[in-house]
Amino acid sequence: xxxxxxxxxxxxxxxxxxxxxxxxxxxxxxxxxxxxxxxxxxxxxxxxxxxxxxxxxxxxxxxxxxxxxxxxxxxxxxxxxxxxxxxxxxxxxxxxxxxxxxxxxxxxxxxxxxxxxxxxxxxxxxxxxxxxxxxxxxxxxxxxxxxxxxxxxxxxxxxxxxxxxxxxxxxxxxxxxxxxxxxxxxxxxxxxxxxxxxxxxx
Numbered sequence: 785x786x787x788x789x790x791x792x793x794x795x796x797x798x799x800x801x802x803x804x805x806x807x808x809x810x811x812x813x814x815x816x817x818x819x820x821x822x823x824x825x826x827x828x829x830x831x832x833x834x835x836x837x838x839x840x841x842x843x844x845x846x847x848x849x850x851x852x853x854x855x856x857x858x859x860x861x862x863x864x865x866x867x868x869x870x871x872x873x874x875x876x877x878x879x880x881x882x883x884x885x886x887x888x889x890x891x892x893x894x895x896x897x898x899x900x901x902x903x904x905x906x907x908x909x910x911x912x913x914x915x916x917x918x919x920x921x922x923x924x925x926x927x928x929x930x931x932x933x934x935x936x937x938x939x940x941x942x943x944x945x946x947x948x949x950x951x952x953x954x955x956x957x958x959x960x961x962x963x964x965x966x967x968x969x970x971x972x973x974x975x976x977x978x979x980x981x982x983x984x985x986x
Contacts, residue, residue, distance in 0.1 A: 799829075800826045800833065800836075803822050803823075803825050804826050804835055804836055806822045807819040807820075807822030807823045807826070807836075807839060808839065811839065811842065811843055811846075816843045816847050817847065820843045820844060820847070823836045823837075823839055823840040824840070827840070834859075834860045834863045834864040837857070837859040837860035837873075838856070838869065838872070838873055838876075840856040841854070841856035841873070841876060841877075842876065845879065845880055845883075848883070850879075850881075850883035850884050851880075853876075853877075854880040854881060854884075857876050857877035858877065861874060861877070868900070868901065871896075871898075871900035871901040871907075874896040874897035874900070875893070875894065875904070875906070875907050875910075878890040878893035878897065878907075878914075881893060887914060890914050891911065891914045891915060891918065894907050894910055894911040894914060895911065898911065
């Protein structure tokens, strides 16, 4: 969407409107940083100027500063009394959220946009795409979790088998040591018996 909103109000805000118009011209000419400066100047004297906040969000979005763009759209949403403008701000905020790969936040913003303007087909289509993407990501996450679980089970099985093998090897070693000890005892007894026999002969 990212459309520019023009403001019209009483003579009290004429100077502010002039600054916003300058920002709009800069925006249309692709000079987004200059536009941001103009919108910021307008907001210095009127913190609740929804037009300046909305257009600031668009300019920030164009400079790939989606995080600050989303904050500007929030300001426009919070201060706007016009549902149409609020709907557009929610829609553009959703684009900023998608740029940050915050899918759930984008879905929430699109839902809010549709609540305000249910006839908005673009918002409906983008919401459907976002929901499909979310479903796809959830399925991929489930598959990944299943893969991790299988890997963990395999590792646990290997560890269990290794422990059993280690236990068998330990038992085998103990048995060998016992056999060696028996053999040594046997040899000692034979030597002792031989010594006793020699003494008797003597």
